[in-house]
Amino acid sequence: MIVGAGSAGSVLAARLTEDPSVRVLLLEAGGGADKFLVRMPLGMMKAMLKPELTWRMMTEPEPHLNGRRLFLPRGRLLGGSSSINGMVYMRGHSRDYDRWAQKGCLGWSHADVLPYFRRMERSWRADNPDYGHDGPLPVTKNNTQFLLHDELMQSVANAGFPVTGDIHAGAQEGASLVELTIDEKGRRASTYEAYLKPAMQRPNLAVVTNALTRKVMLEGKRVTGVEYEVDGDVRTAMAGREVILCGGAFNSPQLLLLSGIGPAEHIAASGIRVEHDLPGVGRNLSEHPRVPLEFAAKGKVTFVNQLRFDRAMRAVAQWYLLGSGPFARQLNSANPMLRTDDRLDQPDIQLFSNPVKLSAHLWFPGLVKSPPHAFSADVILLHPQARGHVKLKSADPHDLPAIQLNLFNNEADFATARAGLRMARKIYGTQPMADLISGENIPGADVQGDEALDEHIRATAATTQHPVGTCAMGTGPNAVVDPQLRVRGMEGLRVVDASIMPDVPGGNTNGPTIMVAEKASDIIRGRSLPASEPASEEESA
Structure with a gap:
C-alpha cells in the first residue's frame, strides 16, 4: 500500500x-x-x-x-x-x-x-x-530561442567563471544549458x-x-x-x-x-x-533559499514580447498541434552552478536566470499594459546550514x-548569499549582457555593503520548493x-x-x-x- x-x-x-x-x-x-x-x-x-x-x-x-x-x-x-x-x-x-x-x-x-x-x-x-x-x-x-542563452553564457565566461556542456559530468560546475523533464512531443x-x-x-x-x-x-x-x-x-x-x-x-x-x-x-x-x-x-x-536580483532591460528584448496576447495564442496553438514553440519549454536562460570560494570542492550557489519576471502576464497594446522588460537572476543557496x-x-x-x-538562521548562509549576489552582479555587468541592461531594479545598485545586503535578504528571500x-x-x-x-x-x-x-x-x-x-x-x-x-x-x- x-x-x-x-x-x-x-x-x-x-x-x-x-x-x-x-x-x-x-x-x-x-x-x-x-x-x-x-x-x-x-x-x-x-x-x-x-x-x-x-x-x-x-x-x-x-x-x-x-x-x-x-x-x-x-x-x-x-x-x-x-x-x-x-x-x-x-x-x-x-x-x-x-x-x-x-x-x-x-x-x-x-x-x-x-x-x-x-x-x-x-x-x-x-x-x-x-x-x-x-x-x-x-x-x-x-529550446533557447527568445531566452538570450548565448549572451548569458558568454557573459559568464567573460566574467571569469566556467561554462560547461554537461553539468553532470567532469567538474560538475559552471553555466550550462538547462535540461528538462519534457517529452519529445513538448508535453510535461x-x-x-x-x-x-x-x-x-x-x-x-x-x-x-x-x-x-x-x-x-x-x-x-x-x-x-x-x-x-x-x-x-x-x-x-x-x-x-x-x-x-x-x-x-x-x-x-x-x-x-x-x-x-x-x-x-x-x-x-x-x-x-x-x-x-x-x-x-x-x-x-x-x-534551498533564493534571494531575488533583478535588472531592467535596455529596450524590448525579453520574453515579454512572446506574451503579447496574439503571439501567446499562436504559441499555445503551436504547442497543442506541434508540441513546439515558445510555450513548449522553460523560461530558463541558462543554469549557472558556481563556487563563491575557490577553496570549496563543489558549487554552493545556483543562479535562477530568466529573461522575464515570473509574475509577467499576457498583454496587448492599447488594452492591457505590457509587463516591464526585466532579467531575473535569483541567487539559490545549494547547501544551506539552516x-x-x-x-x-x-x-x-x-x-x-x-x-x-x-x-538564514546563521551567518554562513548570509555570507554565501551575499557572495552569490555579488557574483551575479558581476556576470550581468559583463558584456554582452551588460549591453542589454539599463540598471538594477532589485535590490538596487546602491545596496552594496554587507549590512544593506542582509536587509535585502531578510526582506525578500523565498524558497525554491x-x-x-x-x-x-x-x-x-x-x-x-x-x-x-x-x-x-x-x-x-x-x-x-x-x-x-x-x-x-x-x-x-x-x-x-x-x-x-x-x-x-x-x-x-x-x-x-x-x-x-x-x-x-x-x-x-
Whole structure:
C-alpha cells in the first residue's frame, strides 16, 4: 500500500507492479493530472497557483526573515509536485551522495545511485554512456530561442567563471544549458505521465484519488493498514505486506505524527496517543533559499514580447498541434552552478536566470499594459546550514502542518548569499549582457555593503520548493528511517520520498526524488543494481 502518488509514489507503484504477483493500492489526496495547464510546460506559471491542484501551505512567521510567512505550494494531484514544478532536471553533485554514505547511509553513495539515475532516464544525449537512454523519464534540452542563452553564457565566461556542456559530468560546475523533464512531443513529463499512467492499465494496481489518508493503523509496533477519507466517508484498507509513505517532506512527517509516531512530547501535546517515540520525525527540514536580483532591460528584448496576447495564442496553438514553440519549454536562460570560494570542492550557489519576471502576464497594446522588460537572476543557496521543522497544528488531518524553515538562521548562509549576489552582479555587468541592461531594479545598485545586503535578504528571500530531510535516513538518534527506508522501531512501514534525504542535494530535487523511488523499488524486492562510476571517470582513470 502506497500513500501519495507524487514524484516518488507514482514511480514506486509503477515499478512494484511490474511483478504481477504484487498488488498495490495507491492513495492520492488530490485528483487527476490530465489538465491543459499541467501538460503545457509554460502552464507551470499558472498551475502552481491553482488551489485545486495544490496544497496551499505556508510557513509559520520566519524569525530571521522579518517574520514573513512564505508560500509553499505542493502538488495535490497525480504526479504530485512533478505535475506543477519547473521541470528542471538535475541529478545533484556526486559528492552530495558520497556524504550520505559517510553519514551512515550505506548503499547510497554516488556509485550506488548512479545506476538508478541511468535506469530512469531517456536522455537527449544520444550514445553518451554517462546517461540512460531507454528509461521512462524523458530528459530533453531547453529550446533557447527568445531566452538570450548565448549572451548569458558568454557573459559568464567573460566574467571569469566556467561554462560547461554537461553539468553532470567532469567538474560538475559552471553555466550550462538547462535540461528538462519534457517529452519529445513538448508535453510535461511528470511521474504520472512517465510512470503511473502506463501502469494504471495493470490489474494488480488500484489507484484511488481524492483520498485523504488520516493515519496508519497499528497493532503494537506493526503497521497493518491505513485509515483514509473520500468525500467525508472514512474507510480503512489493510496492507498485505507494507505501508509506504510517499507524501513528501511535509505530508509524510505529518502523517507519522498523526499516527502517534514521532517526538513523544509533541504528539502528546497534540492530544494524540504516543505509539512510538521517534525524535527525528519532522526535524532536519532543509530547503534551498533564493534571494531575488533583478535588472531592467535596455529596450524590448525579453520574453515579454512572446506574451503579447496574439503571439501567446499562436504559441499555445503551436504547442497543442506541434508540441513546439515558445510555450513548449522553460523560461530558463541558462543554469549557472558556481563556487563563491575557490577553496570549496563543489558549487554552493545556483543562479535562477530568466529573461522575464515570473509574475509577467499576457498583454496587448492599447488594452492591457505590457509587463516591464526585466532579467531575473535569483541567487539559490545549494547547501544551506539552516534547518527547520514540521509539526502538527492539531490532531485534525484536514489541518495543514506547521512549517518552520528557519532560513538564514546563521551567518554562513548570509555570507554565501551575499557572495552569490555579488557574483551575479558581476556576470550581468559583463558584456554582452551588460549591453542589454539599463540598471538594477532589485535590490538596487546602491545596496552594496554587507549590512544593506542582509536587509535585502531578510526582506525578500523565498524558497525554491525543494524541501527535504524531515524523515531523514541514517543511523544516529535523530534518524527516522534506516538505509532500507524502514521506519526505525516499526514493522511494515517505510518512507520513500524527499523527506528521507539526510540533506538537500546541490540542484533541483525532482530528479533525486525519482531516483530514491527507483532504488527503493529494488530495495523492497531484495535486489540492487551493481554500483558503477561515471564512464568519463573510468576513461580518465
